[in-house]
Amino acid sequence: MDADRPLIDPSTVPVPAGSKSAGSRTVGSRLGRAALVAIPAAFLGYFFVYPLVSITIRGLTVDGSIDLGIVGRVLGDPTLQRIAWFTLWQATVSTLLTVIIAMPAAWVFARFDFRGKRVLKAITLIPFVLPTLVVATAFLALIGPRGVSGVDLTGTVWIILIAHVFYNYAIVVRGVGAYWERIDPDIERAARTLGASPLTVFRTVTLPLLRPAIASTSALIFLFSFTSFGVVLLLGDLTYTTIEVEIWRQATAFLRLDIASTLAVLQLIGVGVVLILYGRYQRRTAVVFHHDVVRPPKPETRRDKILVSGIVASMVAIVGIPIAVLVWKSFVEPTGGLGFGNYSSLASLPAQSAAFVDPIEAIANSLRFATIAGLIALFIGVLASAALTYSSRRVSSLFDIFVMLPLGTSAVTIGFGFLVALDWPVDLRASLILIPIAHALVAIPFVVRTTTPTLGSIQRQLRDAAATLGASPWRAWWSVEFKLVGRAILVGGAFAFAISMGEFGATAFIARPGAPTMPIAIFKLLGRPGGSPFGAALAMSVILMVVTAAAILIIDSIRPEQQGDL
Numbered sequence: 001m002d003a004d005r006p007l008i009d010p011s012t013v014p015v016p017a018g019s020k021s022a023g024s025r026t027v028g029s030r031l032g033r034a035a036l037v038a039i040p041a042a043f044l045g046y047f048f049v050y051p052l053v054s055i056t057i058r059g060l061t062v063d064g065s066i067d068l069g070i071v072g073r074v075l076g077d078p079t080l081q082r083i084a085w086f087t088l089w090q091a092t093v094s095t096l097l098t099v100i101i102a103m104p105a106a107w108v109f110a111r112f113d114f115r116g117k118r119v120l121k122a123i124t125l126i127p128f129v130l131p132t133l134v135v136a137t138a139f140l141a142l143i144g145p146r147g148v149s150g151v152d153l154t155g156t157v158w159i160i161l162i163a164h165v166f167y168n169y170a171i172v173v174r175g176v177g178a179y180w181e182r183i184d185p186d187i188e189r190a191a192r193t194l195g196a197s198p199l200t201v202f203r204t205v206t207l208p209l210l211r212p213a214i215a216s217t218s219a220l221i222f223l224f225s226f227t228s229f230g231v232v233l234l235l236g237d238l239t240y241t242t243i244e245v246e247i248w249r250q251a252t253a254f255l256r257l258d259i260a261s262t263l264a265v266l267q268l269i270g271v272g273v274v275l276i277l278y279g280r281y282q283r284r285t286a287v288v289f290h291h292d293v294v295r296p297p298k299p300e301t302r303r304d305k306i307l308v309s310g311i312v313a314s315m316v317a318i319v320g321i322p323i324a325v326l327v328w329k330s331f332v333e334p335t336g337g338l339g340f341g342n343y344s345s346l347a348s349l350p351a352q353s354a355a356f357v358d359p360i361e362a363i364a365n366s367l368r369f370a371t372i373a374g375l376i377a378l379f380i381g382v383l384a385s386a387a388l389t390y391s392s393r394r395v396s397s398l399f400d401i402f403v404m405l406p407l408g409t410s411a412v413t414i415g416f417g418f419l420v421a422l423d424w425p426v427d428l429r430a431s432l433i434l435i436p437i438a439h440a441l442v443a444i445p446f447v448v449r450t451t452t453p454t455l456g457s458i459q460r461q462l463r464d465a466a467a468t469l470g471a472s473p474w475r476a477w478w479s480v481e482f483k484l485v486g487r488a489i490l491v492g493g494a495f496a497f498a499i500s501m502g503e504f505g506a507t508a509f510i511a512r513p514g515a516p517t518m519p520i521a522i523f524k525l526l527g528r529p530g531g532s533p534f535g536a537a538l539a540m541s542v543i544l545m546v547v548t549a550a551a552i553l554i555i556d557s558i559r560p561e562q563q564g565d566l
Helices: 031-060 069-074 078-111 116-123 131-142 157-181 186-193 198-226 230-235 241-250 256-286 302-330 342-348 359-390 393-406 409-419 434-456 460-468 473-502 519-524 531-558
Strands: none
Touching: 031 069, 031 078, 031 198, 031 256, 031 393, 031 409, 069 078, 069 409, 078 116, 078 157, 078 241, 078 256, 078 302, 116 157, 116 302, 131 157, 131 230, 131 302, 131 473, 131 519, 131 531, 157 198, 157 230, 157 302, 186 198, 186 434, 198 256, 230 241, 230 302, 230 519, 241 256, 241 409, 256 409, 302 473, 302 531, 342 359, 342 531, 359 393, 359 434, 359 473, 359 531, 393 434, 434 473, 473 519, 473 531, 519 531
16 A cells, blocks of 8 residues: 555545544544653653663762762773773764765765665665674674784774774765755756866865765764774773773772763763754754755766776775675684584583573574564654654654653663662562663664654644544554554664664673673673684674664665655
């Protein structure tokens, strides 16, 4: 069925005189709107706001009373100062490198059509959604101690920066590329007609128009690099440590919850400042386009063909080489031959140590937790999307900020908050349900961003017609909105599933020894000496990569056209 075609023609349905407005009989009524807001607000309030407030109070409390001096003492520690400085400058350099390296690919996608473009565009998104431990494992296989390149960059800042570029490459390619498509190419042609060189046209015409998109993608890359955990934990080899990693170390290795809490508060402040500055810049530089996106031409001149071919080849190398090496190394057995020994060893590794986790059980746990997390994220996310759609503009604006807050909060902080706070009114800290709940918190903003545009595009007359024909509020919603927003819900569910499968930061705090996930098992495998555990870690990383990549390819195939490109 065509999603854009009304189930019935609302113009043919008479509305009796004196009847209640349709809005009062649908989920858009005052009572319905209150319920739509209350349920997501209660969930986020207890599982997100309450832990963050508890962390803040814990970080500022000394001997039972608030002591702001602890912030000064933490900031005055030379070791923590070095960690904070490294966190800041590596995030800045990672952002600059990613933007510079990915801009040519964004230009190619925006200005040219070529064979395999759709497939390549989908593939570029895979690194972004890969679990951070899979990314780290891929670079260990490429430029680690046993890497195929023969160069070991482990414990250097370069391997971290390279991994961040790989991880965030798609943000620029798809984000800036989609924005670039909206710029009328006639503007650039006019400048070249007046004698400007291609570089001058880009610097004086295109770049100023692209600044909002570049600022948006740069803010995202900076935040992801600033809160990087799995990549820095494995590739930095504790020589280089970010605030995110230090929070985990202070809480789990040194049991210094006061320092961990203070660092978490400082990190939240830093993330908040970035989000506020970005919001102000975006409002000042907003651009309204009057140019419809049209299919770009194929490269025709010899120069264009060489440029497009070279950039596409570099794109394939950037995205494909680490993944290809990871897959290939997973089939290299300890004897040096090729086979499935690393995969079959997943079933026999637990016999080597009674304390070691069962990799097969970890796979089952991840699938189970991801399914539950996806259902939770869909339930809360769809309700939140409906609340944003049906509420007043003021309520919708404030609620939108509230729902998006988990996206700007590190997963480590969320997991640490669960550990600190969720012992009241019922102690949930030993409950396995916290794992999918933590994963759902990270995924809910993606579900909201996926479903809200489609839900908001549904004509109100359809809801009015269903209500006029006697449908109850929830029956009207099920018969009209849900049918039309179903594809967007599938996309949101696939995102939530993929995010949960690879989530590591929060899980590192709340996972129980008897119920490990795949990222936890990979981390422990990589920490064990010997060749066999490393091969098993590669094999499990490939399995995790295949599952998440499949989810993303499904997303790209069923994505509604109204949604953004990333």
